[in-house]
Amino acid sequence: MDKIKDKLKNSNYRITGQRSAILEVMMDNRGKHLSAEEVLAEARKTVPNIGIATVYRTLEKLASIEVLYKTRFDEGCYRYELSDEGIHQHHHIICLECGQITEMEDDFLNTLEQQLEDRGYQIIDHELKIYAYCPSCRKKV
Amino acid sequence: MDKIKDKLKNSNYRITGQRSAILEVMMDNRGKHLSAEEVLAEARKTVPNIGIATVYRTLEKLASIEVLYKTRFDEGCYRYELSDEGIHQHHHIICLECGQITEMEDDFLNTLEQQLEDRGYQIIDHELKIYAYCPSCRKKV
DNA sequence: TCCATAATGATAATGATTATCAATATCTGG
DNA sequence: CCAGATATTGATAATCATTATCATTATGGA
Numbered sequence: 001m002d003k004i005k006d007k008l009k010n011s012n013y014r015i016t017g018q019r020s021a022i023l024e025v026m027m028d029n030r031g032k033h034l035s036a037e038e039v040l041a042e043a044r045k046t047v048p049n050i051g052i053a054t055v056y057r058t059l060e061k062l063a064s065i066e067v068l069y070k071t072r073f074d075e076g077c078y079r080y081e082l083s084d085e086g087i088h089q090h091h092h093i094i095c096l097e098c099g100q101i102t103e104m105e106d107d108f109l110n111t112l113e114q115q116l117e118d119r120g121y122q123i124i125d126h127e128l129k130i131y132a133y134c135p136s137c138r139k140k141v
Numbered sequence: 142m143d144k145i146k147d148k149l150k151n152s153n154y155r156i157t158g159q160r161s162a163i164l165e166v167m168m169d170n171r172g173k174h175l176s177a178e179e180v181l182a183e184a185r186k187t188v189p190n191i192g193i194a195t196v197y198r199t200l201e202k203l204a205s206i207e208v209l210y211k212t213r214f215d216e217g218c219y220r221y222e223l224s225d226e227g228i229h230q231h232h233h234i235i236c237l238e239c240g241q242i243t244e245m246e247d248d249f250l251n252t253l254e255q256q257l258e259d260r261g262y263q264i265i266d267h268e269l270k271i272y273a274y275c276p277s278c279r280k281k282v
Numbered sequence: 283t284c285c286a287t288a289a290t291g292a293t294a295a296t297g298a299t300t301a302t303c304a305a306t307a308t309c310t311g312g
Numbered sequence: 313c314c315a316g317a318t319a320t321t322g323a324t325a326a327t328c329a330t331t332a333t334c335a336t337t338a339t340g341g342a
Contacts, residue, residue: 135260310316
């Protein structure tokens with residue numbers, strides 16, 4: 001938390017009650033992927049009259065300094081998750097039935113990336129989304 | 142083209158001038174990822190007063206019968222591409238500088254998918270996006 | 283050809299996100 | 313610790329992509 005706040009300060013961003021509340025929401029929901037509206041609802045428990053614009057602005061800033069990771073899952077809205085520092089790989093298994101999103105670790109893509117580097121690409125990040133039925137939904141079907 | 146039209150008919154969709162025009166646009170741009178607005182602009186060369194609603198409706202229908210593949214690249218809008226039949230894997234390299242999207246073939250993920258199947262998942266589709274600088278943009282930077 | 287009905291174009295409505303702006307809060311330097 | 317420069321906020325209007333509505337038109341099977 002303090003490390004993140006330092007990061008904010010170093011980027012000339014001020015620490016406000018709203019920003020702390022939003023940060024706390026994101027840390028309390030580590031591993032989950034929240035929409036701006038969901039963050040708003042949570043944050044209002046601490047800062048009742050925080051506005052949606054502030055939520056968007058803050059999430060955007062936090063994503064810009066890589067405290068959050070921003071993505072979308074073939075829905076209308078963006079989702080944000082706390083990004084473990086230094087990790088630039090996002091692998092998700094999305095259940096087509098219940099919508100549950102599971103994070104997945106793997107280093108399968110290292111070889112692939114190596115091949116692309118050999119071909120002159122400079123890889124910055126990647127994102128793998130697997131659409132599937134999760135074990136419990138599969139049973140139901 | 143005719144095979145696709147049969148597919149449309151089998152789904153109880155009528156073949157109209159607008160739909161043919163949109164199909165033609167998509168086939169003329171095989172391998173490219175077009176937004177609804179881009180399809181509209183192209184289609185108007187054949188059907189000058191086609192409306193954007195029709196474009197959306199048609200793209201949606203074509204995607205629903207898997208003639209098109211619909212995705213978004215961390216932009217505001219969806220993009221559509223002609224999907225080679227039976228191919229349910231979409232691997233893209235997106236250049237962070239010029240925005241060029243390159244399609245990539247590989248079977249790296251087969252092993253990974255096998256492991257997930259072993260854990261009870263039923264994989265339907267997957268999508269891999271690699272964000273990078275392409276060889277020519279890399280030189281410029 | 284006729285006719286049930288699917289499709290169209292124009293446009294209003296929606297939903298997510300961004301921009302605007304006056305009021306307020308933060309933080310640095312004295 | 314206070315003042316002042318300025319970053320931030322909330323409310324709300326604006327924007328952008330997409331979807332819904334609806335009266336009119338076109339399609340294709342009988």
